[in-house]
Amino acid sequence: MIDRNQLRNIDWILIGLLILNSSIGLAFIHSSSHHLYGNYALKQFLWFVISLAALFLFLSVSYRSLVTYSFYFYVVMISILAGILLFGTLISGAKSWIVLPFFWIQPSEIARIIVILAVANIFSNYKREFLTVGQGLLSSLVVFVPVVLIALQPDLGTALTYIPILLAAFLLAGLRRKTLIIFVILGLLIGIVGWSVFLKDYQKERITTLVSPEKDPLGAGYHTIQSKIAIGSGGFFGKGYKKGTQSQLRFLPARHTDFILSVIGEEFGFMGVMTVFLCYFLFLSRLFQSVTKSRDRAGVYIIFMVTLTIAFQFCVNVFMTIGLFPIAGVPLPLVSYGGSSLLTNYLAVSLVLNIKMRRFVNV
């Protein structure tokens, strides 16, 4: 399926940046979890190997066929998400997992790829200058069906990561003022209903304590304060690898997952954080730049949606660790521990590579 021409067009720089960021993640997963049961660093390494293999395998199928058949994938995905809601096992309070003999898979992560393909399909022949209300509602429906299913698990953090897909599509399609107003009102309505129906008390608490975390130092604001202490006490150079007193202690409950940046901040200081941000910046820049390389509409949409999804998760996670966003359970893509998330991001980047390497091929 791949000819030599296409192989030559693989964007190795993007792959390099991808691996660089995952390696940073592996190192800090080790530092933050070496004293816990369960060999997290090794597990993550295995996921890394699997993800890399999946990335190359995924390149062999043209993204055009993926977009064409996306409707079928979408139906299967919705049935799986509904299935685990009905028959899934409850693991730490949520039905998010498919438990396989050797590992667990979080379908709500993988599903993101399919939603991206489905939305790209809708917009692949959309040539109007602005988004119509009908088109907007159709794409919202495609995104919100899985979002609601995931929010019901309940896994609000992952549900949140679907929003940038819609946002990206709307931005590209172009919003007229009238359409914008309609969707803002709709958004507000959904927000209000969501607040009262979906959000659990503890989640509401997290959002309200965002305003003043010190009011409840051992309650919902606790993790935010501890995370800030960890980052702040790291100073310019940090306390050294595996030497973080905050992160090696029990203060950060998800220190190898959602709060991994606090560990980096404490152990390697401002220098370390900036290095990580630089690597991330280069990675995101490369993705943004890739948008200009696509020769068809679906490609532009896909690359932009992938880029915005990753950028969004990055920003939410970073803001969360310094108390500028409520603790929502959104990981730092590529860096945080979590196999499904890693695999999904690799597959997403694989789509970008797929589009780039097939840009000179006739349809």
Added chain:
Amino acid sequence: MNEKKIYEDLSPLQNKAQITRIVVQLVFLVILFSFWKIQILDHKKYWKQSEANRIREMTLPPQRGLIKDRNGEILATNIASFKVSIIRENCRDFEKSCQKVSALLELEPEVLKERIDRFKDLPLFQPVVVKDNLSVEEVSKIKARTIEFPELIIQSEPKRYYPYKSLAAHAIGYLQEISPEEMRSLYKKKEQGDLVGKTGIEREYEKKLVGEKGRILEVVDSVGRKREEISRIDPTPGEDISLTLDFQLQKKAEELLEGKEGAVVALKPDNGEILALASFPTFDPNKFINRFTPDEWMDLIQSPEFPLENRAIRGLYAPGSIFKLTLALGALESKIVNEWKTFYCSGSIRLYGHPRSCWFRGGHGSMNLYDGIKNSCNIYFYQIGKTMGISQIAHYARMLGFGEKTGVDLPGEKIGLVPDPDWKKRVRNEPWYPGETISVSIGQGPITVTPLQVAVYTACIANRGKRVSPYLYKKKSLFREETDPVAIQKDTFEKVIRGMWKSVNDGGTGRGSRVEEFNVCGKTGSTQVVSSTTAEKLGSESKIIKTHSWFTGFAPKDNPQIVITVLVEYGGMGGTTAAPIARKLFNLFRENHDR
């Protein structure tokens, strides 16, 4: 080769994406400044907080529930004790610290390191116990040097204490540090270093006894001194457990077994309450609680007498002549014989080409069922067994509770074996020989039972057919299920019981257990451990040529209140060793009852 396609102009789309790119770059700037503020400008503030504001979580151990006998005598309690733990996080230099601590606590440095090493998966802030049961001197010595040893903390904990030491040790069980396997499979909520019940009641009712840990969150400074308490959840003590054991009877039973190897079971036939459950040799469970006496522990598990084994539920023995009651019941019930049918005992008989002898070489003469039981005549039961056949024998043995668990509330009960042709085919892949039926007829051969099974069997006879499942936890009676009586006529039981009464009160083999005016009914047994030819080779010096000595019985005859089963390994004849032990216990029970 292919004609180039004229691509659609996508630059308006792509330009929109580039605008978003600028927005993201601006967000990066915001992030950069936020981290600059936190890590550079406010660094001092957060540094101080991280040094001074460490929060330590400590667990508060709960009081374990008491274990009492049926009259409220306390068999297991808790006493205050002190333990010293190391907080690795506070060690400036781990190696040096280990040396200093081992000198202070008078521990071998290797032992200490090995100990700490076992807990290396635990977070560094969590204390690891390095020595417990500290003396007052040790406590004050460590306290006086707190500044020098910021890594050490002293905590008090309730420690299990068994005031009567080895009394009922097998029934009660003992505690030891939880093993990694147990933590994975049995008790997921427990932590490394916790003590858990390993055998007996302590294990069976661990979840009731253990209670709930308390937790304390405290702010400590960088050298580990407590600054303030943030929150505290007090521990919930475990539930007390009253046993069915009778302290007096238990104590007496153990005294009588002193110096022997064996087991005594006493239970109430009407409901299955266990009054005494003794196994000898025994051990002092207090010894296990200390976390650091591996030598003594090894001594105990390697001892050839197996003091840790609860012989009453885990010892497997051939039942010998006490099994003859099964044949008597089965033969009468299936109308193979009636009680007046006589067989002639000349002291020996030839069956299937092999000579078989009675234990009484002179011969018992002509005997009916009553005399057969009274004199425990082998010849009589050979003939019955031959007529019944192995399948019938096995059928009645299982009906009376052999070959299955009694269901006692203790871990590790053994099942024993009721042999039949199927079993032999399955396990040894050989056919059943008729000669084996003859051996099984007098409770020899491959058949094995536990003393507790024998007691339950006796209770079933005493109840004239009602089977009971024995138990130790008093409250268990509340949710006991009534079982259907076994399919044997009451009348049949009466006949066999008459034989048992004659055995004790009419000069039979069980006469050693006779108690004035208490109408004891019983049956003795003496089981050969090795065949008579092997015995001759070993010579009379060897202990193992002696037979295991059995007695099982109940009293009084018409309104049974107690069942007693005694087994003494290598005790000789059942009538001479086991029966007198039973008599003393019957006597004690009667005296206490009359008071």
